[in-house]
Amino acid sequence: MCEVCAIFGAGEHWSDFARQRDTRFPFADILHYRAERKRRIAMLNALLVPLGLLCEDWDGEALALTDARGRTRIAPTLADVWPVAEGLSGARVDPLADAFFAPSCEMERTDG
Amino acid sequence: MDERLPLIVVTGFLGSGKTTLIRRFVETPEGADSGIVVNEFGEAGVDHRLLVHASEAVELIDGGCLCCARRADVAKALHDLVRMAKTKGGFSRAILETSGLADPAPVIATLARDPWLKAHVRLASVVAVVDAVAGIGNLERRPEARRQVAIADTVVLTKGDLRAAQPRAALEAAIRAVSPDARILDSQDENFRPRDVLGGTESFAAPPSPFLADAPEHEADVASFTLPLDGRVDWPAFTVWLSALLHAHGDRILRVKGLLRTTSSDQPLAIHGVQHVMHPPTHLSGAEAGPSFLVFIASGIRKAEIERSLGRALRHLTMASA
Structure with missing residues (x-):
């Protein structure tokens, strides 16, 4: 929890983990939420690093996206990540395009 | 209440x-x-x-x-x-x-x-x-x-x-x-x-009915289809995929709904969305839920495209976070 803002870090967005337990303040399970949040950020980076962006946790409540020039934008929820990523990278996010979920080694093989 | x-x-x-x-x-x-x-x-x-x-x-x-x-x-x-x-x-x-x-x-x-x-x-x-x-x-x-x-x-x-x-x-x-x-x-x-x-006693986010026959797909027209899902769905991977899909194609996805057993919760979840907007999931007791599935009502998007995208996303993202 952020001791300054008393934010608990479970989130209220439909995709957040508090929604998985139907509770706003999941005190008992906070370590599980943290672990799941960390996994989600690893997944986001698998998609964002190829676009030249890095996603980091912002106080357990929001997500911070930074590009190679050091510009940082905050995405308050998972849904906000995509327009922010498009704005910073200039690339289009399209999960229906095969390349979007291609592992980087697979992309290299295709390219090479 | x-x-x-x-x-x-x-x-x-x-x-x-x-x-x-x-x-x-x-x-x-x-x-x-x-x-x-x-x-x-x-x-x-x-x-x-x-x-x-x-x-x-x-x-x-x-x-x-x-x-x-x-x-x-x-x-x-x-x-x-x-x-x-x-x-x-x-x-x-x-x-x-x-x-x-x-x-x-x-x-x-x-x-x-x-x-x-x-x-x-x-x-x-x-x-x-x-x-x-x-x-x-x-x-x-x-x-x-x-x-x-x-x-x-x-x-x-x-x-x-x-x-x-x-x-x-x-x-x-x-x-x-x-x-x-x-x-x-x-x-x-x-x-x-x-x-x-x-009367207002219903809930728009009630669980959808499972395994309906797919309606015929017409190019650039409204089509509906069901995707059955095996086992427990990796919730972080699923949400990353669905949020990106709705961001890019929400204007063509009139409804998405489904019943999911996830890796993050013992209880099955019903999910509901209208175009770019998802509603908070509702929790079901294990007894009232069957196998996991998703229903899409979409315009100009084919079932095969969604199925392939979801399959790739779950494989790639789960591997990335291992």
């Missing part, structure tokens, strides 16, 4: 009988305690103490698409209704009658994105009224009519007593081709009670 005011959105093509249905309900003792929002006074024709008029006013936000437009008129009218409910009391639900050509998606987006409204109003149901005479023709020729039915959770058939009425089986087939799991009721049935659709 959810103490928010239930909202029932009544949509339907021009002349389909929306007003008659609402009037039939609010003139009964059990419907008298309803607040009503209409776009046109003439259209409602309801002499009702809790009538709020909203001139249709659509605001595009952030240069976004029309489905995410904020219905400023709806937001203001609902604010007024909630205040009236608090001050006048004895007021159990709000019924919003959209105009015949209106798209219900911006109404739902307005509700989902306004924090004050979210705290005070609960979307109980989206009811599409389809008339037995012109309904099939409207569904075939008018994209507005297809969108209204695609987004609705309940369809009420009207005018089945008229000589020119189409057979009920043909009407149901036309509706199911757009919205395979919609609840379909006939207002002419002797057992039909308007309170069953307008």
